[in-house]
Amino acid sequence: MIQIKNEKVIVNGKEVILFGGELHYFRVPSSEWRTRIRQVKEAGANMVSTYVPWIFHEYEEGSIDLTGETRPERDLETFLQLVKEEGMNCLVRPGPYVMAEIVDHGVPTWFIDKYPEAVAKTNEGNPHPTRVVSYSHPVFLEKVEIWYEKVCAVIKPFLVTNGGSVILFQLDNEVGMFHWVTNQPDYNESTLKEFTDHLKNKYTQQDFEHTFRVPYGEISTFAQSKIKKPDPIFAHALRNEFGLFLREHYRRFIEYLKKSAEKKGMDVPFVVNIHGFHTIDLTKRGTMYPIGISQLLETAKIDNVLMAGDYYIGNIEYDNYTDIVLANAFTKAIQWKEQPLFSAEFQGGSIHDKPRLQPATFDLTTRLCIADGMNGVNYYMFAAGENYENIGLFGKRHDWQAPLTADGKKSPHYYTIQHIGKMLQVFERSLIETKPEVDIHFGFYPDYYMTEFHDEHTKGMTDRIQRDRDAYLYNGIAKALRVNNIIYDAVNLLDDEELYPKKLPTLWMFATEWMDEDIQRKLVHYLENGGKLILFPTIPVKTMKNVPCTILKDYIGVSVKGHKQHSFVQIDDTENVITNQMEIYETESGAFAWTEDDKEVAAFEKQLGKGTLIMFGIGMDHNFNYQNDSIVQLAGRAGIQSRFKLDAELDLAIRTSPDHGSYLFIQNFDEYKKKTTLHYKEKPLFGGKELVVPLRTGLMLPIDVPLRDDLTITYGTGEIYNMKHEQDKLELSIKITQPEEEFVLTSMKWIPSENENVIVQKLAENQFKVLIRSHNETESILFNPVAVQASKL
Template sequence: MRKLGEVRTRRLEVKGAKFVLDGKERVFFSAELHYFRVNPSEWEDRVIKIKDAGFDSVSSYVPWFWHEYEERRFDFSGVTDPRRNLIGFLRLLEKYDLGLIFKPGPYIMSELKNEGLPFWIYNAVPQAIARTMDGKQHPTKVFSYLHPDYLRFVERWYKNVAEIIRAFNNVWLVQVDNEVGMLQWITTHGDYNENTIRKFRDYLEEKGLVECVYEIDNWSYGKAFSQRLMIEYHVFIRQYYKEYLETLKRYLEESGIDLPVIVNIHGFDMVEYAKRGKRYPIGVSQLYSCGVSENVLLSGDYYIGNVVHENFSDLAIANAIMYAVQDRNQPLFSAEFQSGFQLDKPKLLPSTLELTSLQCIGNGMNGVNYYMFVGGTNPEGSALMGSYHDWQAPISLNGELRRGYFVLKNLIAKVRQFEPDIAKSNPVFDTYFGFIPEYYSTEHFKEHGFDISDLEFKRDVSIFDGVIRGLKLLNYNFGGINLSNTASVLDPSSVKSLWVFSYKRMPLRIQKSLVDYIIHGGRLVIFPEIPVEDEFGNECRVLMDVLEIEEIAKSGWNMVQSFGIEINAFHVDTYKLSGEYTAFAHNEDSKVCGFAKEIGKGKAVILGFGLELEREYKLGVVRRVCEMLNIERSFEVECQDFVDVYVRRSDSKCFIFVNNYDEYDKDAIVSINGQNVKVRSKARSGEIISLDLD
């Protein structure tokens, strides 16, 4: 343990979208081990096993309830309980040259009562607990994050943990809070504490929204918000979350901590054999604005369950969304990359650990923290689900090495043999997905009586089971563009083609941005409908007019013929058009519902019908659109069955990642840079092939 204030000699840095450890670019591997859930006599055994598997770092929550067990009574050295000896744990990590991702909350979740907050704080500041729109205590008892009475205790907690961080040179990253906004989202109850409402009113007044100010001044518990006020609340609460996380970061900085700070985003859901990421963009929409702050690292919770043909594309979509919203100098990173599960069902297959890792690394991910990597037991009386916390982890709560341990050990060794070149390389994208966060800023609409089921259905199916999934099934790799980012302009020279999910409403500024993109040479695909209103429900014909659409008729289910392919469409737009265009889709009444049009230097393709790929023959529509817009892959694949391929390039190397999600071997040929590479893709496994570039 170093003296306070001593200059640190070793650190992990984030530079140019890379992790740099001691001046060397690395693919950063970390393992989640909760010291407070493992007997200290067994700490060294677990740490040795982590080190032997090839990891750079350990990650752990530092629970507030555990260390400030009574108000103003702290224990970080194990005086009251050996499992509180955080100082001893950090010394042990130093001994084995392992870093620590230090996660002090205050909220940590992790199946703990009060989400890791001390029990005593609820009696100390009950006025700071969030309120529902009916004025009742929030069902989770979550605090209003920016309530000054709550923050007073948080600041004291952070000052105490900062002393520990400063004293060690192997704390490399600090995560502030965890999954902010998740408790409000999953319960559909926002925060209407009087303090929060006052801040909301200040926000409305600053924007000059006179009618909204009048409404909030006359609002009382039990009243629903108007649609405009509801939209503004979603914008406000995202700024509120950002201010809270920046406040936590400031507390660290004021205590002398200048380490990169992690903001962890929630969203994968459903307890099934193969999970989905359809709601992940909601969490992204809540927290992505934090990523513009200096020295902040956005991170995703990636819980895909068992990866199979039906859900693998969700990870690619999640990665594209993260690329869309994070700073360009930030590496793609997951602070909770699933290597177990809190229940013993569904059983997580060891093969999934290799497949998801290689998929995401191939897609550009440069840092992975496996959660949980080590099982344990909860301190008495602390847990929501009892003492058992094994999590199907690669290292069991008894220290047993499960098959998943050896899979990840081999995976890390496989990646390490290509370092440093693989860490220097970047993912190759053939096209881009245009992400509109406003379509996911919806978590509190239902509690105010607004039906958003139509939007939810269309966005989920069109993106995750339709067009964007179709791109991946055709082995197009896509990056992401945040269309709500007002600080950047869509540049057709770098984003040559763009695929945008559109609803009947779309913000005016985004419609204008898309028009400019096409006129200046962009190739744009819009699906499954054209917007006719702005985000507030006002008529907005910006896209309609440039596409020379005179009238739109919107309808539900219908049969469509597109490129000669029969489509059972869940939604259909039909268009009355003027000017020159090429129609390629018609409904049963022979009305146009899909067309292409050249505009300025660019071209737009409108898929005015809902495309779901429950039958993969319909992939032909996506293929024909790619051909129509001359969207080319960076490689070609010959294989009787589907294999999932990703490419990373550096100045001198090209890395090809090939994943086989099925239970039988496949032979494939990947053609790239004039070379034909034969690949024997074994059942449920992945391969990395390295090629020299001439």
């Protein structure tokens, strides 16, 4: 039995934090399968994930081997049996698309070669450059049915609902990704026929002709021919409408796969993967990840489907770590509210050996995501291997800088991951009950990320939106807030639900000159009902179809005099702040920012309805720390400040529960150790003790956490990575990071024991302070039962 409830996965009645690794049985000698599964488990994992590549198992049409008749590495049945025997959960991912660095991305080459009519088409009528199929083509779906029939028959006995280990079933992989990266949607005839039906069902004759300025009688020609080379008069409206249609198109494809799998006995929750991190030279960014969210926005509404992110940040550092924070916030905003934040492909390595990923990157990315509430991590890849029978897109080798090499050796970051996995085992029971505390919310507007394709007429608009969101949101305000430990989540503005000020007292909204009518009205209602809206860096005046719409502007009641590029502004008392752009307003009332040259207003505050608008008409791509400081001042104007006070620049977040305590997460993204005392809500933490945070790592520290029913940690400065209980002995293993580790423990049953490195001080009845002074990397706190300790005394 598996349940998804209250942001938790519950397997056979036990609430679990999924901590898994991708292990491809088809790339590892079958004789090594059990060993690899055990090595994944040894890292503290409780789940094995694997793709099931259609191309490998149906090597020629009609010949499907899933039991190893033609090659031992095709024996999916035995692999799933071994996973079950080793007590691991399993995520199966049988496509039809798997990507996985496989030729034709996992769809059999024979299918693409033999059925070219089912391949996606470019706007010029050529086969799509990635050879991706047309998702809804009947010939493709017919062959998928045959594949699902065979593969589901093997998986079914191993479902957790049948006493097995398979708890999750992924549907396809990274749907829509190929169309985005090539700027080529699918113009296959079957897709365009769907689009024609979409237009006929959505628009009346009057609405169609008003929107697209084309006679209704030409709707079929419009949808199936003119879409390939739009006229300027309707290009923006058509690009927007086709993007909205494709969201529905992807949803229908996933719904088809889900219904097909359910008919074949798959009665566990389903997973859909979101793509989007991208490479810039030797670094990676997540600024385009929400494009994948936007593409799969409608898919996220399907019942019993978990949305899961692909997180590949490269070597994480100060300048890109907030991309992951935004990825977490935006994913949570659109996913099923009962599901945990989950990454089904959490960076465990990289297909290329350049850049070399450092162990610290795996440490920091994992800690950061757990701090943000992630209760499911699956490292891709976890085990390297070999591409048999020429299925590899990059040749024979599939090393992936994985924690386990192809011959089973443990890479340095295996031990980094293992430490976190062991910690999660110790604290899982209470940690899973906690949720992140947040200070503010961003409005997530998915249509600002519906920029996966453009034509010559719409390129200017999509480029502008992408440039501004990268500069003013990702590199600007969102980064400035998080690096100053103002913690945020996000809300999906396309939800049907209104924005309630009691639930969202402060909303930060990045805007462009484009915003649809219903979203503008939603923001007006939010202000009318008492919300506090921080709008930046412009007031929208057009819809996403590029036609005038001034609902919000008219409600604000302030005229825009013009715009300035690359100039300086004074914000409150801070002068000479460099900007990329400014919007100039015809008002003096409530002004708090002015251009330096002629003192024109660039930001103002105004009471509207029962609420407050803070209009920050300043766009800054933050290249200077003082720009971050100006955003902290802006937050203060909105009544927001960090809950934390500290002496060094560190990333802080806290997960908390009224009944299960709190966990403080501290991340140091810099190349030098830092020292700090910490205050939370004006109160000192850890008895006011100064903490040392080593370079390029973090700490997960418990506060008032019930470690067991008979042992509570009031606080601890070190990380507990193992807890062993044997008869009348209890032992906690500690990773040493402080010159003097300090734990305050409360128990009516257990008394900590001293040794040469461990000092015990009794603070009160049943409460003890334990100090550890050691030059070792690890130490242990040993406990004796109260009765035994008393008899010794």
